Amino acid sequence: MNADTEILVIDDEQVILDAVTKICTSEGYRVASALDAETGLQLLDTRSFSLILCDVMMPKMDGFAFLKLSLRKAPDTPVIMATGFSTVETAVQALTVGAADYIPKPFTFDELMSAVQRGLRYRAIRQRQQGTGGPPLPEDPIVVPCPPRYRRLGHTSWVSLENDGTARVGVTHLFVRTIEQPVSVEMLAAEGEIVQGTVCAQIHTQDGLVHPVLSPISGRIVDTNAELQSFPTIIEKDPYFTGWLYRAIPTDVEYEIARLQPCGSDPLT
Amino acid sequence: MIRRIGIRLILVVGITAILIIGVIAFFNISAMNASLLTEVERHAHQLSETVKHSTRMDMLRNERERIQETISAIGRQPGIGEVRVINKEGQIVYSSAGNDAGTFVDRSVESCHLCHATDPPHEELAVNERTRVIDRPGDTTRYLAVINPIYNEPACASADCHVHPQTRTVLGVLDVTMPLGEVDRQIRARMLEMVLFAAGAFLALSLIIAFFVHRWVDQPVNELVKATQQIADGNLGYRITREGDDELGRLGRSFNHMTAKLSEARMQLFQSDKLASLGRLAAGVAHEINNPLTGVLTYSSFLMKRTQNQPELQEDLKVIVRETLRSREIVKSLLDFARQTVPKKSEANINDIIDRAAAVVSNQLTLHHVELKKVTDPDVPPVTVDANQMQQVFINLLVNAIDAMGAKGGTISVGSSILRLSPQGTAQVKKATCSKRHSLIDPSVKIGGLPAIRVKVRTGTEEGIMHIDPVYGRHHNQTSFPIASGRELQIQCPECGVSLMDHGIHCPKCNAETFWMEIPGQGKWEACSRLGCDWQRWESVDRDGLRDYVEISVGDTGCGIPADELPKIFEPFFSTKGQKGTGLGLSVIWGIIDNHNGSINVESELNKGTTFRIRLPLQQPR
Numbered sequence: 001m002n003a004d005t006e007i008l009v010i011d012d013e014q015v016i017l018d019a020v021t022k023i024c025t026s027e028g029y030r031v032a033s034a035l036d037a038e039t040g041l042q043l044l045d046t047r048s049f050s051l052i053l054c055d056v057m058m059p060k061m062d063g064f065a066f067l068k069l070s071l072r073k074a075p076d077t078p079v080i081m082a083t084g085f086s087t088v089e090t091a092v093q094a095l096t097v098g099a100a101d102y103i104p105k106p107f108t109f110d111e112l113m114s115a116v117q118r119g120l121r122y123r124a125i126r127q128r129q130q131g132t133g134g135p136p137l138p139e140d141p142i143v144v145p146c147p148p149r150y151r152r153l154g155h156t157s158w159v160s161l162e163n164d165g166t167a168r169v170g171v172t173h174l175f176v177r178t179i180e181q182p183v184s185v186e187m188l189a190a191e192g193e194i195v196q197g198t199v200c201a202q203i204h205t206q207d208g209l210v211h212p213v214l215s216p217i218s219g220r221i222v223d224t225n226a227e228l229q230s231f232p233t234i235i236e237k238d239p240y241f242t243g244w245l246y247r248a249i250p251t252d253v254e255y256e257i258a259r260l261q262p263c264g265s266d267p268l269t
Numbered sequence: 270m271i272r273r274i275g276i277r278l279i280l281v282v283g284i285t286a287i288l289i290i291g292v293i294a295f296f297n298i299s300a301m302n303a304s305l306l307t308e309v310e311r312h313a314h315q316l317s318e319t320v321k322h323s324t325r326m327d328m329l330r331n332e333r334e335r336i337q338e339t340i341s342a343i344g345r346q347p348g349i350g351e352v353r354v355i356n357k358e359g360q361i362v363y364s365s366a367g368n369d370a371g372t373f374v375d376r377s378v379e380s381c382h383l384c385h386a387t388d389p390p391h392e393e394l395a396v397n398e399r400t401r402v403i404d405r406p407g408d409t410t411r412y413l414a415v416i417n418p419i420y421n422e423p424a425c426a427s428a429d430c431h432v433h434p435q436t437r438t439v440l441g442v443l444d445v446t447m448p449l450g451e452v453d454r455q456i457r458a459r460m461l462e463m464v465l466f467a468a469g470a471f472l473a474l475s476l477i478i479a480f481f482v483h484r485w486v487d488q489p490v491n492e493l494v495k496a497t498q499q500i501a502d503g504n505l506g507y508r509i510t511r512e513g514d515d516e517l518g519r520l521g522r523s524f525n526h527m528t529a530k531l532s533e534a535r536m537q538l539f540q541s542d543k544l545a546s547l548g549r550l551a552a553g554v555a556h557e558i559n560n561p562l563t564g565v566l567t568y569s570s571f572l573m574k575r576t577q578n579q580p581e582l583q584e585d586l587k588v589i590v591r592e593t594l595r596s597r598e599i600v601k602s603l604l605d606f607a608r609q610t611v612p613k614k615s616e617a618n619i620n621d622i623i624d625r626a627a628a629v630v631s632n633q634l635t636l637h638h639v640e641l642k643k644v645t646d647p648d649v650p651p652v653t654v655d656a657n658q659m660q661q662v663f664i665n666l667l668v669n670a671i672d673a674m675g676a677k678g679g680t681i682s683v684g685s686s687i688l689r690l691s692p693q694g695t696a697q698v699k700k701a702t703c704s705k706r707h708s709l710i711d712p713s714v715k716i717g718g719l720p721a722i723r724v725k726v727r728t729g730t731e732e733g734i735m736h737i738d739p740v741y742g743r744h745h746n747q748t749s750f751p752i753a754s755g756r757e758l759q760i761q762c763p764e765c766g767v768s769l770m771d772h773g774i775h776c777p778k779c780n781a782e783t784f785w786m787e788i789p790g791q792g793k794w795e796a797c798s799r800l801g802c803d804w805q806r807w808e809s810v811d812r813d814g815l816r817d818y819v820e821i822s823v824g825d826t827g828c829g830i831p832a833d834e835l836p837k838i839f840e841p842f843f844s845t846k847g848q849k850g851t852g853l854g855l856s857v858i859w860g861i862i863d864n865h866n867g868s869i870n871v872e873s874e875l876n877k878g879t880t881f882r883i884r885l886p887l888q889q890p891r
Contacts, residue, residue, distance in 0.1 A: 013560050019567035026571065057556060084559030106563035106597055108590065109570035189653055192614050
């Protein structure tokens, strides 16, 4: 079923190329691999790929330089950035400059598969949007627009600054559309801390996969959405209002908000 | 040489002394000169009158031989220069010198001038005008000359000799000259005395000043110079031992204080430098280790997927995956340690975490012949902790226990229990401010390992800093200067000086005034201002009543820790394992427990064993 899907993997470590190739092939995807970003770019010239998984820290050309060129050469191919040097800054930077997703190394089989699945769905949604240009296809759910005053981290999560000084945090509609129907949402307890660019919640879906949600902002959680525990599907139906995750007191609003993008800038979120 | 303070001081004081002595001597000698001259003058007048009276009769009788004899006799007396009788024309009639009789004196000079300056000459002279001091050329001795006019008398004109006509008023003068040699000698002697006195005073002053300058200035300054050189050479432990009460003593004390602060700051810098390079190392290691870990994790999780129908393989693969995930968390916590992020807390059963930690070290336990006794309370409610960090804590404590028992083995007892504790002695002040919102917490001073509360205290005239124990109800306070117990203190914010005193509320124990500080989010913390009184009140904590804790104890029957090392074991890089350990284990544990608002303490008896007790609060403080 996945045979027409080819994934390009770029990493300077052969063992990682081998492992990713093995995993993806076992799931029926075709895989091309490159040991450096230049080779990867040459491969991009020969044919189009469904998805690219690219390491950040590489000799000569690094992952960010590759991302920039790849978005120009193949704007429809989503890029998932992976790095062992997982700092908050790299995650936020990657998502801000156009990566579809970010996955810290080391990752498990399931973590890689959930990221690949989200990436491929992300591509499908984009293609459908651009391919027809007309009304959404019947099987697509109704697109819920993100309120323009919200700000988002990539297309993963959003934050809304409330009047009382707290910030509400949630998942974007586009992110929900890239995953199967949620069965449960694993959240941190109140009083816990969330850190921008790190995992703040995990959504378990019907297909058994677990999808991490990267927090758009840092802060101390003052309230969690209890309704999500009983009705996880509201995150799908109303991601921007009743489907919120946390209310938190942000620790460094000015600095962190500046690194996020306004919600209106991408019609798909 | 002249640049030295001692020499300058000697010169200034010496010259001043000489000036003062000089002025005194000048007036003294002038007064002495005047009084001696007056004496000689009086003597000369008396003599002159005596000569005049004793020769009067002879003059009236015109017995010239006798007059000459009398005058010569008087003139031979010691201390008398010349006695001469000079007539109106200026001719010397009688002279004690004998050989100049008959000669004329120049009326324009000498004594004659007094009267003969005018024409007609004065006929009378006041007594004080009759004397004068003369310097004779070729003679160093000064002379005092007194002239005594001889007036005409009726008897003179009527005498048989008819020498003097009746019309004359003044017949001549009696001129007595007295040498002032003796006076001059006395004055010279007095001047010499004065010079010697001045020189003596100068010398004595110099010696006294030199002695005290050496003692009060040179020695302390030399010591200070020596100390600064020692500090410059890097010996920050050097202290000045001589501490007087004078300005240099104060400078010395403040110097000691400065070096103490400097060495403290250097230690902190050193420590944070160590932490920073550790952070850089951790970041580098994280990247290097994460790549091979990716290989292990992807392959093992892939294998797990592939072998779902082989349960015997599944169990083993599960361990590989779980432990690789734990490695991932450890690497991440290394990065977190470098970045100081907060733990990821979720509800977990502490007994499960203990079991997992025990499972990880079970191989080592059998290898070292160690028996593990678990006495866990199954009713321990779940606690909000970072399970990975907690597991790391227990594994570290277990490994330490195994190491402490060496090759001969022993028993490790691990227990968990529920504990109800009063907030007194357990609740910690983590944030405190004055009424103007200045933070009073001083992270650089720790009491019992916790950052202390810093306030300014005053008793009467003395002023200083007091560090208050941050643990509610424990009183290990420290003051920067000694204060007698029982004194009432005035307490202020060290930053803005605003008073922390609460004049309205008196201590219910001793009726002294109380002071307070704001605990953000947790109301007011109050205490008695009398040193030694242990009254404290923290209402918002007291209201919660007894608090529940989970206590986890890890005890061994190993070698124990010497009492003097016990306070140091939670410091970073302190290690008893030599090359084997990094010295980070217990300090990381301490940091983790502190992040969970918990406490860790240790009891140890040499050669009997060591027990660590961790207390984690069950209700999170608001």
